[in-house]
Amino acid sequence: xxxxxxxxxxxxxxxxxxxxxxxxxxxxxxxxxxxxxxxxxxxxxxxxxxxxxxxxxxxxxxxxxxxxxxxxxxxxxxxxxxxxxxxxxxxxxxxxxxxxxxxxxxxxxxxxxxxxxxxxxxxxxxxxxxxxxxxxxxxxxxxxxxxxxxxxxxxxxxxxxxxxxxxxxxxxxxxxxxxxxxxxxxxxxxxxxxxxxxxxxxxxxxxxxxxxxxxxxxxxxxxxxxxxxxxxxxxxxxxxxxxxxxxxxxxxxxxxxxxxxxxxxxxxxxxxxxxxxxxxxxxxxxxxxxxxxxxxxxxxxxxxxxxxxxxxxxxxxxxx
Amino acid sequence: xxxxxxxxxxxxxxxxxxxxxxxxxxxxxxxxxxxxxxxxxxxxxxxxxxxxxxxxxxxxxxxxxxxxxxxxxxxxxxxxxxxxxxxxxxxxxx
Amino acid sequence: xxxxxxxxxxxxxxxxxxxxxxxxxxxxxxxxxxxxxxxxxxxxxxxxxxxxxxxxxxxxxxxxxxxxxxxxxxxxxxxxxxxxxxxxxxxxxxxxxxxxxxxxxxxxxxxxxxxxxxxxxxxxxxxxxxxxxxxxxxxxxxxxxxxxxxxxxxxxxxxxxxxxxxxxxxxxxxxxxxxxxxxxxxxxxxxxxxxxxxxxxxxxxxxxxxxxxxxxxxxxxxxxxxxxxxxxxxxxxxxxxxxxxxxxxxxxx
Numbered sequence: 005x006x007x008x009x010x011x012x013x014x015x016x017x018x019x020x021x022x023x024x025x026x027x028x029x030x031x032x033x034x035x036x037x038x039x040x041x042x043x044x045x046x047x048x049x050x051x052x053x054x055x056x057x058x059x060x061x062x063x064x065x066x067x068x069x070x071x072x073x074x075x076x077x078x079x080x081x082x083x084x085x086x087x088x089x090x091x092x093x094x095x096x097x098x099x100x101x102x103x104x105x106x107x108x109x110x111x112x113x114x115x116x117x118x119x120x121x122x123x124x125x126x127x128x129x130x131x132x133x134x135x136x137x138x139x140x141x142x143x144x145x146x147x148x149x150x151x152x153x154x155x156x157x158x159x160x161x162x163x164x165x166x167x168x169x170x171x172x173x174x175x176x177x178x179x180x181x182x183x184x185x186x187x188x189x190x191x192x193x194x195x196x197x198x199x200x201x202x203x204x205x206x207x208x209x210x211x212x213x214x215x216x217x218x219x220x221x222x223x224x225x226x227x228x229x230x231x232x233x234x235x236x237x238x239x240x241x242x243x244x245x246x247x248x249x250x251x252x253x254x255x256x257x258x259x260x261x262x263x264x265x266x267x268x269x270x271x272x273x274x275x276x277x278x279x280x281x282x283x284x285x286x287x288x289x290x291x292x293x294x295x296x297x298x299x300x301x302x303x304x305x306x307x308x309x310x311x312x313x314x315x316x317x318x319x320x321x322x323x324x
Numbered sequence: 325x326x327x328x329x330x331x332x333x334x335x336x337x338x339x340x341x342x343x344x345x346x347x348x349x350x351x352x353x354x355x356x357x358x359x360x361x362x363x364x365x366x367x368x369x370x371x372x373x374x375x376x377x378x379x380x381x382x383x384x385x386x387x388x389x390x391x392x393x394x395x396x397x398x399x400x401x402x403x404x405x406x407x408x409x410x411x412x413x414x415x416x417x418x
Numbered sequence: 419x420x421x422x423x424x425x426x427x428x429x430x431x432x433x434x435x436x437x438x439x440x441x442x443x444x445x446x447x448x449x450x451x452x453x454x455x456x457x458x459x460x461x462x463x464x465x466x467x468x469x470x471x472x473x474x475x476x477x478x479x480x481x482x483x484x485x486x487x488x489x490x491x492x493x494x495x496x497x498x499x500x501x502x503x504x505x506x507x508x509x510x511x512x513x514x515x516x517x518x519x520x521x522x523x524x525x526x527x528x529x530x531x532x533x534x535x536x537x538x539x540x541x542x543x544x545x546x547x548x549x550x551x552x553x554x555x556x557x558x559x560x561x562x563x564x565x566x567x568x569x570x571x572x573x574x575x576x577x578x579x580x581x582x583x584x585x586x587x588x589x590x591x592x593x594x595x596x597x598x599x600x601x602x603x604x605x606x607x608x609x610x611x612x613x614x615x616x617x618x619x620x621x622x623x624x625x626x627x628x629x630x631x632x633x634x635x636x637x638x639x640x641x642x643x644x645x646x647x648x649x650x651x652x653x654x655x656x657x658x659x660x661x662x663x664x665x666x667x668x669x670x671x
Contacts, residue, residue: 053442066468076441076442081365097328306353307354352448
């Protein structure tokens with residue numbers, strides 16, 4: 005069969021909603037797109053541990069501390085599920101991690117913003133996880149089997165993440181005037197970066213069309229962003245907080261909220277590495293990797309020694 | 325050669341009475357660590373009562389290109405299925 | 419009773435706090451998850467114990483009862499009853515593992531004995547916690563061997579960590595007044611009885627040349643219950659004889 009035939013069969017499987025599995029034939033570009041997207045997603049989970057991990061030692065109650073520990077731990081788990089999915093495509097996890105550490109691979113820009121007060125932990129759960137869930141729910145139906153299965157698992161686990169965030173926001177927004185001010189400040193800082201999480205607008209997005217055709221994505225960036233605004237604005241109203249967008253209003257005719265233009269200069273600037281915490285986040289990951297090298301080496305050396313010791317008595321018997 | 329922990333495939337029995345099912349993979353330097361990492365990664369929410377791990381390189385998989393000769397021949401052997409046979413309505417418990 | 423529970427709770431809280439500091443910075447991502455799991459177990463144990471103390475204390479003079487967070491967050495540094503070992507900084511991964519192993523081997527045998535407590539609540543608490551601690555001890559024992567018997571580099575780092583931390587091991591198995599009192603009533607654990615078991619565990623996880631005879635001297639908590647500092651407040655002053663923090667005001671400990 006020619007590769008053209010392969011591609012026709014491949015596309016017809018996609019059109020019939022048959023999942024693509026690791027050893028199935030797939031176009032190189034499909035494989036590459038998936039490795040790039042899945043590993044970026046994995047990197048985002050791992051880097052995403054840092055801004056929240058920052059508050060584990062300062063959580064205001066034991067209950068909150070346990071919740072936050074469990075949540076950040078889940079993020080490490082989600083990173084690993086995703087690396088695991090990427091590895092089914094023939095990628096090597098260590099290579100992918102190297103791409104992150106050398107700045108070649110991207111991760112979600114949202115994690116390049118700082119967590120300045122406790123309400124930020126609430127806002128991250130509510131807005132950042134909320135935005136991530138929109139994307140991830142869509143991805144549970146993505147065409148590549150291992151990615152879809154990882155997403156099902158992640159979505160099941162993530163549902164508590166957003167709720168715990170909103171619970172923190174309720175406590176702060178309904179608390180003392182100082183607490184409410186912190187909650188508002190936090191919303192002010194996280195709202196726009198959260199909208200940016202859905203990526204460039206459809207007219208600018210380079211990968212969108214092909215990803216939709218291959219059913220890697222099933223909704224466009226702008227569709228997901230609109231969906232996020234529509235569900236989140238009423239949640240902000242319930243909290244008695246103001247969304248920092250003067251252009252925001254309900255459009256009866258469209259049956260959607262209209263909202264203001266994203267500051268795309270800021271978006272591209274942070275993507276290119278000039279956000280408030282880009283350097284700090286990467287440095288933390290590089291340090292963990294470098295400081296951990298002797299531990300990883302020792303574990304391998306020990307496993308080899310143990311294996312040799314297991315074999316050694318046999319060799320001795322044979323020699324005798 | 326790169327010094328990284330090898331890849332292991334993880335299988336979890338979710339409760340007694342069910343088979344182990346593949347759930348994903350992880351990295352570990354040895355088998356004990358692989359079981360512990362699997363416990364921490366794949367059973368954080370009570371998802372399992374038993375874990376199998378096997379180094380990925382030890383798994384042999386069928387080739388998808390062979391799927392026609394492997395699996396097609398079974399499709400037309402409809403006499404293996406109970407619905408192939410007609411039994412009078414009066415006869416029960418069969 | 420309350421003081422005894424506080425000792426148990428503070429150890430769990432502070433060690434869990436230290437382990438939580440690793441989250442996002444561990445030598446491998448699988449280890450982020452493993453260390454966090456232990457931190458979750460320990461923080462959960464501390465929580466149960468504080469809740470129990472609050473229950474035993476009942477209503478205060480103001481007519482309100484305390485809750486777990488009053489103990490965890492609203493006490494001053496010198497009111498904490500944790501052993502010095504658990505508040506030691508994470509250091510490198512070797513220090514974290516050695517600290518964990520010394521604590522886990524004490525914690526395991528202590529908790530095992532505590533399941534026989536005449537106090538029904540404590541016995542139940544111990545039975546539940548023992549399952550978690552059994553896993554902790556397995557984890558730290560395996561890592562003692564991996565790192566102690568891994569590469570030359572890891573061996574040297576483990577040796578250094580043992581030199582730094584061994585001095586704190588004595589305190590865990592040397593009963594103070596509170597522990598003696600509780601043991602005599604059959605409520606608490608008689609540490610002198612479990613000490614041989616703890617010490618027998620140590621050489622098993624110390625490969626040749628990494629092993630060092632357990633230091634019996636250590637710091638005795640009973641002598642300085644009022645001076646224990648904890649991770650919320652760190653002290654730069656160290657006692658010249660045992661490297662323990664000295665008390666700020668009197669210089670005694």
